[in-house]
Amino acid sequence: MTKPATATATLTTFIDMLAAAGLQNHSMLCVGLDPEPAKFPTPLKGDASKIYDFCAAIVDATADLVMAFKPQIAYFAAHRAEEQLERLIAHIKRTAPQVPVILDAKRGDIGATSEQYAIEAFERYGADAVTLSPFMGFDSVAPYLKYHGKGAFLLCRTSNPGGGDLQNQRLASVDGTPLLYEYIAQLAQGPWNLNGQLGLVVGATYPAEIERVRALAPTLPLLIPGVGAQGGDAQATVKAGWRPGAPIVVNSSRAILYASSGDDFAAAARREALRTRDLLETARL
Amino acid sequence: MTKPATATATLTTFIDMLAAAGLQNHSMLCVGLDPEPAKFPTPLKGDASKIYDFCAAIVDATADLVMAFKPQIAYFAAHRAEEQLERLIAHIKRTAPQVPVILDAKRGDIGATSEQYAIEAFERYGADAVTLSPFMGFDSVAPYLKYHGKGAFLLCRTSNPGGGDLQNQRLASVDGTPLLYEYIAQLAQGPWNLNGQLGLVVGATYPAEIERVRALAPTLPLLIPGVGAQGGDAQATVKAGWRPGAPIVVNSSRAILYASSGDDFAAAARREALRTRDLLETARL
Numbered sequence: 240m241t242k243p244a245t246a247t248a249t250l251t252t253f254i255d256m257l258a259a260a261g262l263q264n265h266s267m268l269c270v271g272l273d274p275e276p277a278k279f280p281t282p283l284k285g286d287a288s289k290i291y292d293f294c295a296a297i298v299d300a301t302a303d304l305v306m307a308f309k310p311q312i313a314y315f316a317a318h319r320a321e322e323q324l325e326r327l328i329a330h331i332k333r334t335a336p337q338v339p340v341i342l343d344a345k346r347g348d349i350g351a352t353s354e355q356y357a358i359e360a361f362e363r364y365g366a367d368a369v370t371l372s373p374f375m376g377f378d379s380v381a382p383y384l385k386y387h388g389k390g391a392f393l394l395c396r397t398s399n400p401g402g403g404d405l406q407n408q409r410l411a412s413v414d415g416t417p418l419l420y421e422y423i424a425q426l427a428q429g430p431w432n433l434n435g436q437l438g439l440v441v442g443a444t445y446p447a448e449i450e451r452v453r454a455l456a457p458t459l460p461l462l463i464p465g466v467g468a469q470g471g472d473a474q475a476t477v478k479a480g481w482r483p484g485a486p487i488v489v490n491s492s493r494a495i496l497y498a499s500s501g502d503d504f505a506a507a508a509r510r511e512a513l514r515t516r517d518l519l520e521t522a523r524l
Numbered sequence: 525m526t527k528p529a530t531a532t533a534t535l536t537t538f539i540d541m542l543a544a545a546g547l548q549n550h551s552m553l554c555v556g557l558d559p560e561p562a563k564f565p566t567p568l569k570g571d572a573s574k575i576y577d578f579c580a581a582i583v584d585a586t587a588d589l590v591m592a593f594k595p596q597i598a599y600f601a602a603h604r605a606e607e608q609l610e611r612l613i614a615h616i617k618r619t620a621p622q623v624p625v626i627l628d629a630k631r632g633d634i635g636a637t638s639e640q641y642a643i644e645a646f647e648r649y650g651a652d653a654v655t656l657s658p659f660m661g662f663d664s665v666a667p668y669l670k671y672h673g674k675g676a677f678l679l680c681r682t683s684n685p686g687g688g689d690l691q692n693q694r695l696a697s698v699d700g701t702p703l704l705y706e707y708i709a710q711l712a713q714g715p716w717n718l719n720g721q722l723g724l725v726v727g728a729t730y731p732a733e734i735e736r737v738r739a740l741a742p743t744l745p746l747l748i749p750g751v752g753a754q755g756g757d758a759q760a761t762v763k764a765g766w767r768p769g770a771p772i773v774v775n776s777s778r779a780i781l782y783a784s785s786g787d788d789f790a791a792a793a794r795r796e797a798l799r800t801r802d803l804l805e806t807a808r809l
Contacts, residue, residue, distance in 0.1 A: 313640035321606055345633050349684040355598035374659040376686020399634040401661020411696035
């Protein structure tokens with residue numbers, strides 16, 4: 240009488256999807272979808288109406304190599320391409336339903352407005368997870384947690400040039416005087432993580448900081464951008480952040496998307512994704 | 525041979541526009557455009573395709589009473605209404621060109637991505653200013669400053685329930701151990717304010733904190749949400765934040781937008797806007 244569980248039926252949460260895609264594709268790689276028409280190969284070059292076509296070709300070429308896809312919404316919004324983003328995520332859901340989609344939006348607002356952004360991310364676009372800024376506090380994050388099973392990665396320590404301007408400020412009022420980013424890691428591992436939906440964004444540039452975040456947040460998934468074009472060392476990243484049962488999702492965007500400016504761009508993206516995936520996997524041994 | 529300067533020709537910066545609109549309309553009031561179809565009056569109620577119509581009616585009813593309009597992009601994005609937001613801002617530019625438009629988006633990302641969000645705010649939507657999160661540091665703000673004359677309000681101290689979770693943390697490493705929000709006010713008044721384009725967002729709930737921000741940022745425009753439905757006291761807000769030559773932009777959204785649920789909604793919005801404007805003006809005396 241019992242129906243055999245299917246992969247689709249059992250994967251009800253983002254965390255489960257992430258683990259299953261990682262296992263199936265032997266991968267910790269996330270391909271970031273940051274479409275820049277000026278960098279597209281001919282004949283798509285400069286044509287914002289081809290954002291969907293370009294990104295879908297990248298998805299098709301890499302879907303069996305990745306743990307997740309991460310479209311960055313700014314690159315769509317700048318080109319009035321929200322409808323193309325909707326179609327792109329629907330394409331991923333149709334052709335690679337096992338791969339979770341992280342909408343990189345870095346939203347952060349008061350509760351009532353966060354509810355609107357949560358509708359945008361989870362209902363309109365159908366993303367499985369979203370990136371958020373913790374700057375406005377817990378009630379700016381809470382509306383996303385009402386979507387049970389969806390994931391939410393909080394910005395913690397970003398490795399852009401100004402990432403430390405605020406995040407590395409030392410707090411006087413917290414035991415052990417941790418830095419601001421360390422305090423955020425504690426909040427996300429502890430009191431803010433009501434239903435196990437939270438993760439953290441930690442840049443790849445400073446492995447020592449990834450290691451510190453992992454110590455403070457021993458079970459959270461870490462989304463780690465900055466490998467590839469941004470220069471983070473893939474192997475140091477894995478050693479610092481990955482632990483059994485504590486996943487890392489290592490993002491590379493430009494190095495994969497724009498691996499070739501010729502009409503072999505999808506094949507070149509696949510080669511670069513494969514190379515990065517294997518580099519990450521080797522570091523896990 | 526010299527052509528007489530027109531108002532339009534001389535108002536090249538957001539700061540100038542803000543001052544001129546304030547002077548012309550005797551107003552420090554900003555009407556926040558946070559459209560929620562479920563709250564629209566019949567017969568618009570529940571119809572997301574009427575977001576433009578509803579907001580344009582509010583604009584037409586209040587344009588001679590305000591210092592600025594502030595559309596909140598999340599309320600449009602949740603309803604796939606970006607095109608209606610474009611039309612709404614174009615409507616303001618056409619019918620009330622003297623009133624600046626602050627796009628409330630609270631963006632914050634690495635430099636390359638911030639460039640895309642700046643295109644979204646200033647080129648796509650044609651906003652005069654934008655709200656930003658400072659959490660990712662100076663390079664997350666810098667791309668907006670390349671648009672000379674445009675304004676950028678950084679989140680500083682927000683008065684939502686969790687606003688103090690991070691913003692009120694005391695920093696050990698800064699002289700005088702200011703709180704995080706105080707440090708942000710110092711950065712915005714000083715080293716980050718390359719071309720005089722920055723302002724700060726400070727919630728209305730805690731006048732003592734507005735006063736503290738004003739002391740640390742004596743010349744910056746302060747965008748102060750939370751008056752009206754959110755309960756901030758209008759007069760205490762003015763006394764704490766306004767100084768001659770140091771403008772405040774006091775936002776009210778729901779109390780004005782939904783002053784009536786009947787077909788007199790625009791007239792009711794005008795009455796409520798007039799009442800709030802006069803309350804603010806009286807406090808300046």
